[in-house]
Amino acid sequence: MGDLTEPTRPFPPGAYPVVVIGSGPGGLQISYSLRRLGIRHAVISEDPAPGGMFRRWPFFQRLLSWTKPHAPAPRGSRAYERYDWNSLLADEPEARAIQPELMDGSSYFPSRPEMEANLTRFVERTGLEVRFGCRWTGTSQVEDAEGSGFIVNTTDGDYRANALVVAVGVAQPFSPPGIGMEYTHHYADVRPAESYAGRRVLMLGKQNSGFELANGLLQWARQIILTSPSSARFSVQTRSLAGVRARYVQPYEDYVLGGGVAILDAALARIERTEGGDGSLTVHLRRTDGGGDLAIEVDDVIAATGFVTPLLDLPSIGCSVSGRARLPLVTPWWESTTLPGVYFAGTIGQAAKGLEKHGVPANSGAVHGGRYNARALAGRIASTQFGVELPRPPIALEELVDTIATELAEAPELWHQRAYLARVFTIDPVAGLVDDGVEPLTHTLAVGGDDAIAVTLEADGTGAIYPVLYTRIGGEIVERNLEADPLLRYAGPEARRAISQIVREVVPGVAIEA
Amino acid sequence: MGTMIDRDELLDAIAGFGLFADLSAPQLEGIIHVFDERMFADGETVVHQGLSGSGFFIIVDGEALVLVDGAERARLARGDFFGEVSILLGVPSIADVVAARQMRCLVLAGPRVEPFLVGNPKVMFRMLQAQARRLRTANRWGT
Numbered sequence: 029m030g031d032l033t034e035p036t037r038p039f040p041p042g043a044y045p046v047v048v049i050g051s052g053p054g055g056l057q058i059s060y061s062l063r064r065l066g067i068r069h070a071v072i073s074e075d076p077a078p079g080g081m082f083r084r085w086p087f088f089q090r091l092l093s094w095t096k097p098h099a100p101a102p103r104g105s106r107a108y109e110r111y112d113w114n115s116l117l118a119d120e121p122e123a124r125a126i127q128p129e130l131m132d133g134s135s136y137f138p139s140r141p142e143m144e145a146n147l148t149r150f151v152e153r154t155g156l157e158v159r160f161g162c163r164w165t166g167t168s169q170v171e172d173a174e175g176s177g178f179i180v181n182t183t184d185g186d187y188r189a190n191a192l193v194v195a196v197g198v199a200q201p202f203s204p205p206g207i208g209m210e211y212t213h214h215y216a217d218v219r220p221a222e223s224y225a226g227r228r229v230l231m232l233g234k235q236n237s238g239f240e241l242a243n244g245l246l247q248w249a250r251q252i253i254l255t256s257p258s259s260a261r262f263s264v265q266t267r268s269l270a271g272v273r274a275r276y277v278q279p280y281e282d283y284v285l286g287g288g289v290a291i292l293d294a295a296l297a298r299i300e301r302t303e304g305g306d307g308s309l310t311v312h313l314r315r316t317d318g319g320g321d322l323a324i325e326v327d328d329v330i331a332a333t334g335f336v337t338p339l340l341d342l343p344s345i346g347c348s349v350s351g352r353a354r355l356p357l358v359t360p361w362w363e364s365t366t367l368p369g370v371y372f373a374g375t376i377g378q379a380a381k382g383l384e385k386h387g388v389p390a391n392s393g394a395v396h397g398g399r400y401n402a403r404a405l406a407g408r409i410a411s412t413q414f415g416v417e418l419p420r421p422p423i424a425l426e427e428l429v430d431t432i433a434t435e436l437a438e439a440p441e442l443w444h445q446r447a448y449l450a451r452v453f454t455i456d457p458v459a460g461l462v463d464d465g466v467e468p469l470t471h472t473l474a475v476g477g478d479d480a481i482a483v484t485l486e487a488d489g490t491g492a493i494y495p496v497l498y499t500r501i502g503g504e505i506v507e508r509n510l511e512a513d514p515l516l517r518y519a520g521p522e523a524r525r526a527i528s529q530i531v532r533e534v535v536p537g538v539a540i541e542a
Numbered sequence: 543m544g545t546m547i548d549r550d551e552l553l554d555a556i557a558g559f560g561l562f563a564d565l566s567a568p569q570l571e572g573i574i575h576v577f578d579e580r581m582f583a584d585g586e587t588v589v590h591q592g593l594s595g596s597g598f599f600i601i602v603d604g605e606a607l608v609l610v611d612g613a614e615r616a617r618l619a620r621g622d623f624f625g626e627v628s629i630l631l632g633v634p635s636i637a638d639v640v641a642a643r644q645m646r647c648l649v650l651a652g653p654r655v656e657p658f659l660v661g662n663p664k665v666m667f668r669m670l671q672a673q674a675r676r677l678r679t680a681n682r683w684g685t
Contacts, residue, residue, distance in 0.1 A: 384651065385593075489651075
């Protein structure tokens with residue numbers, strides 16, 4: 029039986045334990061990880077093929093996230109993931125480290141088509157299935173014989189799910205309201221670069237998207253102006269992914285060397301057609317740096333004002349959202365705090381901020397952070413929603429220092445999600461010392477319980493990256509920072525000695541290393 | 543930060559805060575973009591006692607409890623701020639701060655606090671005044 033015209037489309041409407049919405053990196057990673065845990069689920073996507081936002085963006089067709097084809101760790105190893113920000117996670121050797129196979133050597137930033145091919149190949153090699161061309165149109169809560177759950181309306185029909193994973197990206201273009209904003213076009217609607225040849229272009233926004241466009245238009249536009257109320261911040265200054273990435277700093281150099289680019293700290297007052305201006309626009313700005321008002325005549329105004337989260341009707345059924353990006357309010361495990369059973373994967377995972385120690389954000393908004401969040405989330409859904417018992421392998425006392433030192437040297441989860449994901453070792457009263465795997469650090473800090481050690485790497489905004497061990501003894505948490513090594517060597521004798529001293533406080537049987 | 547509607551609403555809200563009492567509207571508009579906005583769920587720990595690296599927070603909406611070793615020491619509300627002591631002294635936080643209901647805050651990361659205060663001396667003065675009041679209250683209790 030079935031629809032003979034579409035014999036190969038998987039996941040027809042019906043009841044599933046979990047429904048995943050989205051086929052970008054977040055949707056694919058959570059689907060893969062749920063499958064590994066034996067959790068049956070449907071994946072639906074309005075797109076015709078995998079890739080999510082990478083099917084279209086970045087506009088200038090090259091990513092901001094690198095993959096090093098030649099790295100200090102062997103390709104395909106766990107340690108290699110630290111150097112490969114773009115491949116998804118898999119256990120099968122043929123599905124690991126796919127991105128470097130597809131790069132042509134011209135840059136360590138993959139091109140957009142190379143990234144899209146990486147995601148497509150991941151789907152092929154893992155045999156993941158997605159019901160493409162199936163658009164999510166609405167959601168409601170349901171109480172029925174199956175318990176509480178959700179009805180997901182789509183263009184193909186209705187799905188019922190106990191849990192919902194939303195991985196639709198922070199992908200809906202956003203332009204703030206304002207006088208004359210109808211004369212602007214959004215980043216998402218930028219024309220081919222050559223169409224800006226000889227034109228005066230003003231960019232509203234001084235984050236990565238604004239600087240990316242300015243950078244790509246340097247050889248086309250006659251004049252480029254970037255403006256927003258606060259001053260530009262650069263990743264090399266914040267020493268984190270907060271701020272404009274080094275790739276796009278060229279317009280700033282042009283500005284400070286007097287090349288003609290202007291970078292202003294000013295808020296938009298209004299935009300109007302220039303009188304007798306042959307289609308040009310006059311942009312009125314209020315400077316926020318103490319200077320006077322400005323009126324600037326330009327040919328194009330581009331709103332590089334970001335994107336919001338397309339959560340459809342979820343807010344109306346109780347999912348609280350906040351901030352400019354309309355991100356959901358979530359637990360450390362990426363579950364809506366106000367609509368339990370709805371989880372978020374992919375870029376939306378940045379909604380769970382974690383500690384943001386010293387102002388350094390996690391990398392959840394990028395693939396290299398989000399992929400670990402998704403894997404941890406799959407475990408959380410499996411254990412809390414479906415009673416799957418996650419492995420807690422025992423660790424021999426004499427191996428604990430070694431294990432921790434190796435994690436600090438190699439664990440990609442800790443390197444990419446600093447002060448955000450932690451490897452946790454617990455003294456279970458029955459099983460003894462066990463490995464609880466990777467957890468959100470804020471969860472570990474909040475949950476209490478048996479004596480434990482949570483191992484992380486952290487950064488303080490000075491450029492240093494150093495190990496931090498959190499001990500929980502009798503419920504009390506103590507933060508213990510290890511000294512930063514300029515070459516980031518955390519498996520050597522000094523680090524091991526420091527680790528053994530800390531560990532011994534929690535697990536007295538451990539010998540202090542000389 | 544914020545859509546224009548949210549931003550106007552936020553501007554109205556913070557214009558009434560003691561910390562910003564001396565600032566003109568354009569100065570306030572400039573300041574608002576320096577801060578991040580964060581929403582905390584009811585019961586969420588915003589600042590952890592004993593941990594380093596926290597930020598400076600101003601409550602825009604909602605309430606928080608200040609807990610030392612689990613015991614309630616104070617209740618903070620709209621317009622109150624916290625987190626500055628550990629940043630100014632470069633020491634771990636001396637208390638937990640926990641959202642008592644859904645709470646909206648402006649946040650400034652620790653490393654950005656000094657340049658912000660030096661660049662906005664009127665805000666620094668108001669913060670000093672608030673600290674002086676807290677000290678006076680503490681001294682009065684102590685006698």
